[in-house]
Amino acid sequence: MSRVAVITGASRGIGAATAQVLAQQGFRVVVNYRSSAEEADEVVAAVSASGGQAVAIRADVTVPGDVAAMVDETIGKWGRVDVLVHNALIPYDVTSFVDLRWEQLGDKLERELRAAFLVTKAVVPDMMSRNYGRLIYLTTVLSRQPRQGMITLGTAKAAMDQFVRYVALELAPHGITANLVSPATVADTTANALLEATEIHQLGATNPMGRLVRPEEVAKSVAFLASADSAFTTGHCLEVNGGLAMN
Structure with missing residues (x-):
């Protein structure tokens, strides 16, 4: 039986790599954009072309109707x-905080x-009906280790991280796991659009492995958490950062 995976933001970068890795492992994948x-x-x-099954579904993950329609279409x-x-x-x-506006x-x-709330709410009822599910959320080390200029991203991801832990706790008795994957800066131009080229180079140079993480490396970590082999792993954050941050 082929499992079905919905991947939000899957038209490029980590999402696209994840769609391809999961498809190679036999998943049928929804490429959300x-x-x-x-x-x-x-x-x-x-x-x-690689023999897998995939479908592209448009949805803005911050719009309730879009998210509901995407999940309904997938189940249909x-x-x-x-x-x-x-x-x-x-x-x-x-x-910086000095220049930061509340808005x-x-x-x-x-x-x-x-977004995290809507996509989770949309898929959990079906998972609970079958006592099986894997919830995986992409986060960032900035939610735990601040970096200059990243107060909005780091604070928002920290809130999402805690949301995921509460979800993991509540859904564990139903055979549903919820975990986080936290990559270091990824070698992807879209994800790094807000950074200067010198900043991106510096981030790679200061990594213990001397480079940025590749999208497919993150995707393979996601694939483990999506698999049946991760059944007893929940509420955790899997770091994919080349040793940049060690807990």
Whole structure:
């Protein structure tokens, strides 16, 4: 029986790599996108060319109706949702606290938690009905280790991290796991659009492994948490950072 995975923000970067890795492992994958229809179709085509099954579904993960429609379409097509990978990037501002306005922080907090809440609420009932599910959320080390200018992203992700732990606690008796994956800066131009080229180079140079993490490396870590082998792992954060931060 092929499992079904919904991957938000899957038209490029980590999401696209995750779609391809999961498809290679036999998952049927939903490539969610908000505005990059052409890129999402390219991911679906790549999965299909490799013998996998994928479909692209447009949805803004901060809009309740969009999220509900995406999950309904998935269940209508493939009967269920076994795995949620919440990877969609919610925009944020790079700024110091001195220059920070409440609207910048409040908007990022609200939209980050709204998206995590909506996608989780949408898939959990089906998972509970079958006593099986894997919930995986992409976070950042900035939620635990501050870096100059990243107060909006780090604060919002810290709130999401705690939300995931509460979800993990409540859903554990139902055979549903909820975990976080925390990559270091990824070698992906879209994810790094707010950083200067010199900053990106410096981040790679200061990593103990001397480079940025690759999207496919993050995807393979996600794939473990999406698998049946991770059944007794829940409420944890899996670091993929080359030794940059050690707990």
